[in-house]
Amino acid sequence: MLALGLVLTSPARAQAETISNPVAVFSGLDKITATITTLQVPINTTKRFGQIEVTPKVCYSRPATEEPKTSTFVEIDEIEEDGSKKRIFTGWMFAESPALNALEHPVFDIWLTSCTDPNKAPEAAPDQGPAPEVAPEDIPQDTD
Template identity: 55%
Template sequence: MGALMVAAGLTVSTAALAASAEPAAPAPAPGSDRITNPVAEFAGIDKITGRIITFDVYIDETVQFGALQVTPRVCYSRPQNEEPKTDSFVEVDEITLDRKIRRIFTGWMFAESPGLNAVEHAVYDVWLKACKQKSDVPAPDAAKTDGAKPDTAQPNATAAPAAAEPEATEPPTTSTN
């Protein structure tokens, strides 16, 4: 019986490999079984209130979470019978106190490693949870037929309580007459 030495120092019997009922399928080419999904699911935390919410965003649509605007450009996953690998190319903008939009993140997020490329903001953190084929949130095309303007959607009411959304208001002025 032959034996293979694996890098970690484990020994695997080649007879056990040869005796398997089905021959091993060849490894798929990188990206060959990649699934393109129309919806990215994110999680976000408001560090002030401690609330963590999840929200769905359609590809190329923008959802505002607090002072952040999250826009996924692509969202890929793999079939359920393969090792999980879910990634999304995301752009995140911050609406500053002087109402300017500032890009704070552009890059890939990986659901299996949420700490690797999550957006870490002073008040909000956002990370990718999953890529999905459908969502409970109406598709942008459905919103257009209703006459709604889908430019900047808010996360749905069940996922994002209004308390997590800061309001951009001017401070009250007092008269000293």
């Protein structure tokens, strides 16, 4: 009698390229003044927004040819009245799901909007080929 063994394996998943960026871009809402501010914070650098200090540790994105996925690991501290700092957030934020892990504070909200590399030219969208030619008679005329 022959024993036939089957080996089940999971299909290999294609891994999208991850781009590590030197700058994380956040939006900050001051609920007292109803002002939204853009914060561009270099990795491992702290930027103050009101009584909040934001320190991104990494900021990842994907190439323009991949499905968008932008994330950062960030630490956020609140500066107390006596000058001491209290850690109020440590974790991942996702630009495509800002409500998932944004900082919600009684006075300030902070969420990730993007990751950038100011030294790199923006990526072009994938080439779609030449634009179709349009004959002049196919262009609608202005009737006003």
